Amino acid sequence: MTLRDKKVxxxxxxxxxxxxxxxxxxxxxxxxxxxxHYNSKTSCGSISLLDKEIRNNIEICYGDLRELDTxxxxxxxxDFVFNLAALVGIPYSYLHPHEVVMTNIIGTLNLLxxxxxxxxxxxxxxxxxxxxxxxxxVPIKETSTLKPQSPYSASKIGSDAIAxxxxxxxGLPVAIVRPFNAYGPRQSARAVIPTIICQALLGDxxxxxxxxxxRDFTYVEDxxxxxxxxxxxxxxxxxxxxxxxGKDVSIGEAVKLIGNILVKRLQILQDSKRIRxxxxxxxxxxxxxxxxxxxxxxxxxxxxxxGLKKTIDFIAANPELYNPDEYAV
Numbered sequence: 001m002t003l004r005d006k007k008v009x010x011x012x013x014x015x016x017x018x019x020x021x022x023x024x025x026x027x028x029x030x031x032x033x034x035x036x037h038y039n040s041k042t043s044c045g046s047i048s049l050l051d052k053e054i055r056n057n058i059e060i061c062y063g064d065l066r067e068l069d070t071x072x073x074x075x076x077x078x079d080f081v082f083n084l085a086a087l088v089g090i091p092y093s094y095l096h097p098h099e100v101v102m103t104n105i106i107g108t109l110n111l112l113x114x115x116x117x118x119x120x121x122x123x124x125x126x127x128x129x130x131x132x133x134x135x136x137x138v139p140i141k142e143t144s145t146l147k148p149q150s151p152y153s154a155s156k157i158g159s160d161a162i163a164x165x166x167x168x169x170x171g172l173p174v175a176i177v178r179p180f181n182a183y184g185p186r187q188s189a190r191a192v193i194p195t196i197i198c199q200a201l202l203g204d205x206x207x208x209x210x211x212x213x214x215r216d217f218t219y220v221e222d223x224x225x226x227x228x229x230x231x232x233x234x235x236x237x238x239x240x241x242x243x244x245x246g247k248d249v250s251i252g253e254a255v256k257l258i259g260n261i262l263v264k265r266l267q268i269l270q271d272s273k274r275i276r277x278x279x280x281x282x283x284x285x286x287x288x289x290x291x292x293x294x295x296x297x298x299x300x301x302x303x304x305x306x307g308l309k310k311t312i313d314f315i316a317a318n319p320e321l322y323n324p325d326e327y328a329v
Contacts, residue, residue: 001122001232003030009075011035011065011111012084012126013058014045016187017179020224021082023050026057028228035074035085038062046186049318065107071114080231081115083108083163084126086156089190090276091329093152104155105162112166112174120172124231125163127178128156129216129244129285138248139288142178142240149280160240167238175236177227180244180287184220184307185314188321190328192251193217193308196258197315198322205267207327209274211252214284216244219307222300229296236295244287245300254308261309273327 008025012018013034025032036044044060063070065085075081086104087093093100108125115123132140133147148154160176167174183193192208192215199206226243230236249257252268259266275281292298302310315322 001234003028003080003228003232005029005031006079007031007033007077008080008082009033009035009078010082010084012086014043014047015084016046017182017220017223018084019046019050019186020184020220021084021227022047022058023054024224024228026054032057033059033061033074033078035061035063037085038064049186065103065110068110068113071110072117075111075114075118075120078118079121080124081111081120081122082124082126082227082231083111086126088152089329090130090150090152093150093155094277095329097151100151101155101158105158108159109162112163112172116166116170116172122231123163123172123174124227125160125174125176127160127176127240128153129178129180129287130282131157131160131178132285134283138284138286139246140242140286141288142242142291149282164238173237175230175238176240177230178240178242179223179226180216180218180242180285182220182223183217184311187220187311188328189323189326193254193311194315194322196255197312199324200258200262200264200266201312201316201319202324204264205269206255207269207271207274208251209271209276210281211255211268212250213281214248214250214286216246216248216286217254217304217307218244218300219302222302226292226296226298229298233296239295241292241295242287242289243292243298244289246287246289247304248284248286249304257305258308258312261305261312271327
């Protein structure tokens with residue numbers, strides 16, 4: 001299958017990965033409809049940062065994933081659906097677990113129902129490496145035990161299960177993409193890499209939470225390529241597929257790498273507000289990406305240093321998008 005000239009719906013299109021996916025789909029000559037959560041300013045989030053030529057080839061629709069009738073209208077005549085819509089903040093899920101569950105699980109159920117009724121050719125559900133929790137062993141295979149160490153991860157385990165149930169029960173062509181620790185340009189300071197960078201650009205002292213957890217940081221363009229390959233592959237139907245580099249570094253090591261790029265010696269102060277509850281902190285995430293390599297011929301193209309340099313350049317050029325003094329949940 002190819003996405004060229006196909007009608008493609010992307011939910012969560014205003015977000016970090018969503019905006020990069022929309023951009024890549026337009027470049028592949030897909031007919032892109034971007035579903036954006038309604039707000040009073042009709043802001044389209046990160047889509048507004050795309051080049052005008054790209055924006056002019058996107059149809060933007062506003063609504064709420066929790067409203068089934070809206071989704072039925074939006075999804076009409078779509079060939080492919082990429083569901084990236086979710087409340088993704090782990091600290092936010094501690095504060096508002098009910099809202100997170102309603103959006104991530106019931107919202108996904110609504111979208112699947114609309115996709116089934118519309119007869120879409122492929123439904124790509126976005127998962128997260130957080131569903132694995134602190135693993136018993138690394139690298140982490142798709143068959144590893146799932147461990148809901150936060151309300152957010154629990155909601156994503158639930159939404160993944162609902163998506164697969166529509167494959168088994170109704171024959172909807174579903175595939176689950178499970179990205180590991182995306183980072184890159186346009187990511188908000190809710191995530192740790194831009195949090196480090198925006199503070200480091202202004203000074204030598206960083207306020208962070210725990211720095212011992214290890215993460216498989218995967219550059220956003222590599223992740224988007226994984227999304228597209230999963231959509232175009234007939235072998236991905238009914239499958240869960242990790243998209244990660246297969247390498248991990250600690251948060252502290254990431255700080256040193258960023259400091260080296262900026263030619264700075266960075267100091268870290270622990271901020272108690274940024275510490276997760278003890279049993280909720282995921283200690284280590286590192287992908288086994290052998291399934292993606294075998295089924296999709298996918299592999300990461302960007303090294304961590306290359307990706308960090310691109311991310312630093314973006315944040316340095318767009319300081320108005322970041323507030324280093326604010327802890328974003």
